[in-house]
Amino acid sequence: MTATAAVVAAESAERGGRRPRRSAATRGDWIVGYTMVAPVVLGSLAFVIAPLIAVVWFSLHDWNVLANTFVFSGADNYERMLADPGLHNSLLVSLWFSIGLVALNVSLALFLAVLLNQKLPTTTTFRTFFFSPVVVSLVAWTIVWSFLLQADGGINGFLSLLGIEGPNWLRGEVTAMISVIVVQVFKNVGLNMILFLAALQGVPEEISEAARIDGAGAWRRFRSITLPMISPTIMLVMILTIVGSLEVFAQIDVLTGGGPGNSTTVLVYYLYQQAFRFNDFGYASAIAVLLFIIVLILTLVQWQTRKKWVFHEN
Numbered sequence: 001m002t003a004t005a006a007v008v009a010a011e012s013a014e015r016g017g018r019r020p021r022r023s024a025a026t027r028g029d030w031i032v033g034y035t036m037v038a039p040v041v042l043g044s045l046a047f048v049i050a051p052l053i054a055v056v057w058f059s060l061h062d063w064n065v066l067a068n069t070f071v072f073s074g075a076d077n078y079e080r081m082l083a084d085p086g087l088h089n090s091l092l093v094s095l096w097f098s099i100g101l102v103a104l105n106v107s108l109a110l111f112l113a114v115l116l117n118q119k120l121p122t123t124t125t126f127r128t129f130f131f132s133p134v135v136v137s138l139v140a141w142t143i144v145w146s147f148l149l150q151a152d153g154g155i156n157g158f159l160s161l162l163g164i165e166g167p168n169w170l171r172g173e174v175t176a177m178i179s180v181i182v183v184q185v186f187k188n189v190g191l192n193m194i195l196f197l198a199a200l201q202g203v204p205e206e207i208s209e210a211a212r213i214d215g216a217g218a219w220r221r222f223r224s225i226t227l228p229m230i231s232p233t234i235m236l237v238m239i240l241t242i243v244g245s246l247e248v249f250a251q252i253d254v255l256t257g258g259g260p261g262n263s264t265t266v267l268v269y270y271l272y273q274q275a276f277r278f279n280d281f282g283y284a285s286a287i288a289v290l291l292f293i294i295v296l297i298l299t300l301v302q303w304q305t306r307k308k309w310v311f312h313e314n
Contacts, residue, residue: 052292058285065279077286087287089262090270093177097266098245100181105241106234109189113196114222127197131190138187142254145183146170149255173263176256180264184251188244192237199233200226231310239302243295267291 062073081087116127133141148154149169156166169179203226211221227234249268252258258265258273265273271291275284 055285055288055292058282059289061282063280063282063285065281067279073282077283080283081286081290086262086265086270087267090265090267093262093264094246094266094268096177097181097248097264098242100177101184101245101248102238102241104181105185105189105192106237108185109192109237110196110234112189112193113200116193117197117200127194130193133187134190136187138250139254141187142183142251145179146255149179149183170256171260173260176260176264180248180251180255183255184245184248187251188241192241195233195237196230199230203229235302235306235310239299242298242302246291246295246298267294 059077060072060074062069062071062076112130116123116130150156151166151168151171153169155169159166167175169175208221208225211225216224246266247268248266249272252264252266252269253272256264258269267287268291271284271287274280274287
């Protein structure tokens with residue numbers, strides 16, 4: 001037995017000292033795997049990582065295309081942001097726009113999803129109706145609304161039938177902001193509605209039925225059962241909506257052009273003005289870095305707080 005054990009130990013030591021050779025099948029799987037992920041990795045490097053590094057590099061320079069200057073300026077552009085009242089105003093406008101958009105979009109999408117989750121004959125028709133703006137061209141959608149929101153447009157024409165004199169929606173500071181928010185909400189609320197609808201249909205009916213038998217009302221069942229169980233979808237919708245609100249551009253450009261005054265000049269539109277109207281690409285790049293940091297921080301904060309309110313995360 002001792003000799004046999006010694007032989008086995010020697011063979012095991014010999015096998016352990018030699019590196020196992022990969023079989024042809026394993027090498028083939030390895031090659032196929034890397035081939036499949038290569039387009040994504042290369043695309044991320046070419047269209048995400050490289051542009052991000054380039055923007056950071058440009059932000060450290062004084063770059064004026066018309067003057068054909070590209071001079072290293074260090075942190076001058078970032079110091080300039082601290083004293084730029086236009087940038088401060090655009091940050092405040094972006095804050096109010098994001099708050100209004102997120103509150104109205106998420107609440108309306110959830111409300112519509114709850115209504116369309118009922119088993120009614122016209123449910124499919126209404127689902128199609130509310131989702132259809134999502135697939136419409138953004139610019140075309142905004143142009144149509146720009147005509148409707150004019151002083152003599154369709155909305156004021158409808159209000160006049162009710163004896164109400166409507167304002168020039170796009171020429172008042174408050175009404176212009178409200179108009180831009182509403183147009184954006186109607187454009188994208190259908191997508192969030194579909195996400196919420198899918199989450200609602202995944203809630204087990206037996207849990208809600210058991211709560212109903214125990215005497216819980218409709219609101220109590222919705223607040224204590226439905227909302228916690230769809231909280232992962234709520235977090236996803238919140239992240240997508242907040243990021244989208246900070247990247248809005250076409251609606252502002254077509255509807256108000258940042259006006260009246262600077263009342264609708266959000267951060268992205270202010271970045272556009274610095275780059276393509278004033279040809280100050282270095283300062284615009286610094287603003288782009290600031291926008292990236294803001295989006296990153298907001299996303300990380302939402303992700304880190306998920307354990308406190310998202311179902312299955314605690």
